[in-house]
Amino acid sequence: MNTPTRKGAGVRLVDIVKRYGQVVAVKKLSLDIAPGTLVTLLGPSGCGKTTLLRMVAGLETPSEGRIEIGGFDVTSLSARERNVSMVFQSYALFPHMSVEENVAYGLVSSGLNKTDAAARARRALETVGLAGYGLRLPSEMSGGQQQRVAVARALVLEPDVLLFDEPLSNLDARLRRSMREEIRALQQSLGLTAIYVTHDQSEALAVSDRIVVMRAAEIAQAGTPAELYDAPRDVFVATFMGEANHVCATLESVSGERGRVALGEARIDLPHRDLVPGPVDLVIRPEAIDLEAGEGAGLPGRVSKATFMGSHVEYHVDTALGDLFAVVPRTRPLFPAGSVVSVVLDAKGAILVRP
Amino acid sequence: MKRFDLTAVWWLAAALGFAVLPWHMAQEPLRLAEYFALVAADPDIASALAQAAFHGRPWFWPVAASLMAALPGIDARSPRAARARWLLAGGVAGLAAIVVQGWLVGVQGWRYPWLEEIFGVLDERQFGFGIGGTLAFAGCLLMASDGLALKGRFGGERFVSGAVAVLVASIAIFTVWPVLTLLSQIFTVPSDQTLLAATADRLFAPKIWTLACLTSRSNCGVAWNTLALALSTASLATLLGLAFALIVTRTGFRLKRPLRLLTVMPIITPPFVIGLGLILIFGRSGLVNQAASSWLGVELGRWIYGFNGVLLAQVFSFTPTAFLVLIGVVEGVSPTMEEATQTLRASEMRAFRTVTLPLMRPGLANAFLVVFIESIADFGNPVVLGGSFGVLSTEIFFAVVGAQADFGRSATLASILLVYALVAFFLQRRVVGRASYVSMSGKGDAGLPARLPPPVERAAFALALPWAALTVTVYALALAGGFVAVWGRDWTPTLSHFARAFSVDFGTGGIVWSGGAWNSFWTTIQLAGLAAPLTAGIGLLAAWVLARQRFAGRGALEFALMLSFCVPGTVIGVAYVLAYNVPPVEITGTAAILVACFVFRNMPVGVRSGLAAISQLDRSLDEASATLRASTGRTLARVVLPLLRPAIVTALVYSFVRAMTTVSAVIFLVSARHEMATVYIINRVINGDYGIAIAYSTVLIVLMMAAIGLIQLLVGRRRIGRRAAGGAHTLGARA
Incomplete structure (x- = not known):
């Protein structure tokens, strides 16, 4: 250049x-x-x-x-x-x-x-x-x-x-x-x-x-x-900048840069981004969600729709948190609609925002 | 940065008009040297400065003071805000000073007695504004508009603010003021009456409002006559127009193109040609009457003179107008709608009755009102065929010509006519505003228009075809009348009428235009040729301002423009006479009054065709040009105008043709020096000299066709070449 x-x-x-x-x-x-x-x-x-x-x-x-x-x-x-x-x-x-x-x-x-x-x-x-x-x-x-x-x-x-x-x-x-x-x-x-x-x-x-x-x-x-x-x-900004799942969560406690977030039954550790404990919104990028076969360690769910896009597969998964949208690389196993899966989150693709 | 810009030119123009040029209109033609009027012995041809300084006319000093106040504003290097302040203050003060001095000092000294009490009796008088006063006024106007633009109004565009200022000032001077002057005449008081009584007498005179014709054989009041005539004409013309429109758009009729040609005829024929044609057929020595008396021994009498004849003539004249409006309406009904009715199992008749016709209803109302407005404004047909049947437009005229010269009565009649026109105009605006659902189906009008139900089709043909044949006959006979010696008595073919009107001798001094019509002929061509480019220019400028600029009062400006179109010609004629007979604007009897009348009567057509064309041009073309550093003038010249060629042609053709054929307003304004063709013809008709009138009309029609061809050739050709090369037919930005 x-x-x-x-x-x-x-x-x-x-x-x-x-x-x-x-x-x-x-x-x-x-x-x-x-x-x-x-x-x-x-x-x-x-x-x-x-x-x-x-x-x-x-x-x-x-x-x-x-x-x-x-x-x-x-x-x-x-x-x-x-x-x-x-x-x-x-x-x-x-x-x-x-x-x-x-x-x-x-x-x-x-x-x-x-x-x-x-x-x-x-x-x-x-x-x-x-x-x-x-x-x-x-x-x-x-x-x-x-x-x-x-x-x-x-x-x-x-x-x-x-x-x-x-x-x-x-x-x-x-x-x-x-x-x-x-x-x-x-x-x-x-x-x-x-x-x-x-x-x-x-x-x-x-x-x-x-x-x-x-x-x-x-x-x-x-x-x-x-x-x-x-x-x-x-x-608003999160959904405007690319696809995003948006779920309600609770920030339970903060320590240093990190905070402990209750997401249904699960607890995850995320940067708190200056939010105070209480109800918060959690934005999860679809590429931060991975699916594993059967009832594994993650959030249990059922694939309601699978769309084959070539390089990747787009899933809609029914979970206790609601419908989650996931984009999974083609290199991962395929799950047809109706499959029972376990949803695994990559914390790097999950962002706390103001409710 | 430049030291001076255009504002300096405006200031210099104003200063020149004030200090050097003769302020008043000279009563005698001036020699060239006399235009330098800074020192003139005769105060009436001196400049304003000279009058103030040497001739004891101090009312010009405020103008001088205003010009001095504006002077600091012409320096382009001083801050914008300061410039704006000086220019605005000086310009507005200058305008006010000019208007006030022109208004207060009239032909007999002070205009108002209270001024006499303050300043004493004034022996001086002043004539109307001349070249100096006009120039000073224009200079102050443009300085003020520059000031507004520098203040940030009109998006900081001086061109726009100048254009708006010029438009507003000219509408105020040439439409609003005359009409207000006219209206004020209703309230003039004869010495033996009170204001209220006099006004009431005029407004409710039995000659206007009597309903005697319902109960006896006498005449009804002119107001009722006018209304009855206009309603009848509008109904019949709309019905016939619809029949024509349906035939042209919804049947397989072979002769569609000739039918469409019919719509052009009334535009290029002077308004009384139809009346003449009817006289030649149904008049006392007309074909039908002669045939009836010689073969059947029946005397048909004078039935053509009066309501019947005027109605017939108006229906002939205005059916093409209704036709033109209704073609658009019928074509605007989306075929998809009708296809939908077919899929919904509706019969053809049911589809026509429940879908097609209701969708056309606003369009029908529009056509009705357009014809109504034309009918009440029509002067030519009633004056030729009316006989003792008076309508408002003719009575306005007869009230002021001849010995009567009753301007109060004329003004009263004109106001009633104006009210009619305004009511119809407002109704029409509302109808057109709501008519938009005709085109609401939007995209995908790919379907085929449904065929008319057979009964409707038969009815349309039964109405339209005989009428079309009759129209052609009337036109043909009207024109044939110019080629026989005396219609009805002496059928010898002759060119003598043409010879009397247009003979040319070759004398010792070259060509001698000895025919009686030459004078009015040349005047007409000259004035129409002068008015056409002015009309088109101002009209298109107004259209561009209205379509492209947003500013406070834009709606009011558009409204005023369109309103001036609906004021009937006779009303404008009387109003002009009243307003411009006396200073400060004293132009009665000059060519200027005729040109002004043409320009401001016909400008709305330029505005309309301009608006239609500009709304098809992508606004971002203008904006692109602006962001590419083009001045507004350059944007107009290089981008907008080249893309508006068709609208320019329309505006030029229309204003030229209207100037040649109009009679209603002009008949008040002509003078011995400036006689117009139509007035010459009308006078021949009134004298019963039909041959020469028809011969002259024929010449006018041929001339107008030639002019239309010429204008199209001059303005239209280049565009066709370019566009054809591009192979593009849309005017969008992406072409």
């Missing part, structure tokens, strides 16, 4: 509020984004993540609060006065202009002469692997190619901040995977600051330096992908 050139600028959101009439779309939100990092805004639809992105772009004005880019207050500046560019969900390629005209559009707007703009547009197209496609119309390209044109059009302006609004949602699954890797590689090699909106957690995990999980107009939790996955603050 190339050394980052650190072209991007930091972004600071201070106490941002956005109201549409009575509806509050963003509720007093603050966020710092370090230069050269890619931060993902992740959340269910309607949580305010796109509104937040559009406020950074200058397409919406916050009702309250301040937005800084590279240390300058840009709150009252319009989109075109800010040095940001955006890749739209629908790509928003101008259908009546050629690919090259599309990419050169921003450069010409910024006052560059047409020849230089065209040359730089061609170089940008090269960067995204579309050399030689410049004279086509957007309608003559595939979805993935259109996506790259949109990225090239945003990149060519060398923006302080590059914004992505669910850029891959119109692509098929396979293409989505390769495009997200390309976007990540480009962002890192150019050292760009990027904000990326998505509702797909695997996409977020794959591309981000940091992830901001949003819920109902607020930040639910922000952190690195590993932090969010391994130490979610609550059940």
Whole structure:
């Protein structure tokens, strides 16, 4: 990988509020984004993540609060006065202009002469692997190619901040995977600051330096992908970051970093994560559950559904704790539906969270 | 950073208008040198500054003070907040100062007696705003809007705030103010009456409200006449329109395309051509009457003059309108719905009665109300065929022409007509608002439309085909009338009518346009050609602002725009005459009043076609352009407009054609210098000179067809080439 050139600028959101009439779309939100990092805004639809992105772009004005880019207050500046560019969900390629005209559009707007703009547009197209496609119309390209044109059009302006609004949602699954890797590689090699909106957690995990999980107009939790996955603050974040079983438990006592947790009949030793003794929620990742044949040492259960997925098998198991979802590698023995099994927990995949 | 931006230009324009150019409209044409009016001996053609400084007219000083107040705001390097403050304060104060001085000092000194008491008698008078006043007003308006944008309103977009300011100001000046002026006329008091008595006398006059026709052979009041006529016309036209729409969309009829062509005819024919055609058939010397008297010895009399004739003419004129509305409605009924009825074992008849028809009901109501509005606003047909049967639109006219000149009565009638129009307009808005379930089935309309039940199909054909044949006959005869010497008496084929209207001589000084119609012909083309791009431009700008921008008062702006469309033409005509006869805006008798009338009467069509087209454009295209540093102007020019070509064509064609064919408002506004074709024709008709009227109408129709072709060629061609190359037919962002 190339050394980052650190072209991007930091972004600071201070106490941002956005109201549409009575509806509050963003509720007093603050966020710092370090230069050269890619931060993902992740959340269910309607949580305010796109509104937040559009406020950074200058397409919406916050009702309250301040937005800084590279240390300058840009709150009252319009989109075109800010040095940001955006890749739209629908790509928003101008259908009546050629690919090259599309990419050169921003450069010409910024006052560059047409020849230089065209040359730089061609170089940008090269960067995204579309050399030689410049004279086509957007309608003559595939979805993935259109996506790259949109990225090239945003990149060519060398923006302080590059914004992505669910850029891959119109692509098929396979293409989505390769495009997200390309976007990540480009962002890192150019050292760009990027904000990326998505509702797909695997996409977020794959591309981000940091992830901001949003819920109902607020930040639910922000952190690195590993932090969010391994130490979610609550059940919402845990279930949003990948599959998770969620059972009620009781924290009986704490000592040092660890705590003793009562889970039905069983007692397990887990990091207490600053929770006080009492009822807690326990999040169990499906890959932390293993099944053994017969009535072993673990929690007794019965397989209610087994789905063969190739590399792994997905089980639903009826237990005293309720229905548990388990993902077991193909290398383990197979259990058909109806099998009596013993459920074994790997404590590393079990996380205590606030009830 | 640049020292100056566009705001400086606005300030300079305002300063130029204030200090250098003649403030008032000159009564005589000015020589070029006289436009430099800083020092002018005659105060009436001097600049405002000169009038204030040298001619003792101190009411201009506040304007100067406002301009000075705005001056600090033009420096682009000072902080935004400070600029916003100066510009807003100076601009608004300037606007206020200009309006107040224009309003208070009229043609006879102070407008109000109490001013005379304070300042003493004023010998001075002032004329309407001229180039200087207009420029100063525009400059102040744009400075104020720049100030608002700098304050962060309108998303900080100066282009948007400027556009909104211009729209609001022009609607206020050219629609709201005239209509309010008109309404205030109801309350003018003759010297021997109290306000209440005079107003009541006017509003409840028996000539308006009598129901005498129900009990005796005399006439009913014009208000009832209008209502009865409009209800009858709307019912019949909706029924016929539905029959046509069903035939075109739901049967295997071969001649669908010619039927659709029928919808174009009323758009390009002047509104009284149908009336003329009917006279030529059913009038006293018409074909039918002549045949009846010579073969059967029966005198059919003058039945065509009056309610019957006007009704017939209006149904002919407006059935195509209803047809056009209903095609969309019938097509909007999802075939899936009808297929569902088939799978549910419903008979064709039952399906039609219980599903298809109820789904079309809001559309039918819409068509009914659209025709209703057209009928009450119609001037051409009643004036040609009405005889002693008066309706509001014609009575408004007859109240002010000739010796009567009773503006109070005219204003009263106009207000009643306005109320009719508003009620119908509100009903129509509600109906259209609720009509949305027609398209609610959403996706998957892949099914085949059900065939009509045979009885319905037979009924539709039985209604529509004879009517279509009759329509064609009326048009054909109306146009044939221009080629015979005297209809009904002397059937010699001749071109003499054309010669009288459009003869050309070649004299010593070159071509001499000796025909009687040339003057109005050239004026019409000139003014329609001037109005069309203005109308389309303002209309599309308004559409873009409404569709793409969110700001306080957006709903009110849209409402005002659409409302101005429903104000009947005669009402606007009277209102314009009343508002613009006197300063401060004194443009009666000029070409400007005609152009303003065209622009603001027809702009809503531009708005509508623009809104429809823009709503198909993905909003993110605009946003992408904005994030790519394009100014709003550049976004419009490079992205929005190229994708709006079809809407531009529609708006241009429509505004041009309407300007050429309209008669209702224009008949009040023409002057000897600026006569319009339609008014010329109407006057020939009123004099019974049908031949020349028809010849002229024929020429107009041909001219409009040529113009439509030309506009399409100019604006439409490039787009077709590009799009065809792309092979794309949708306008979405992903094309």
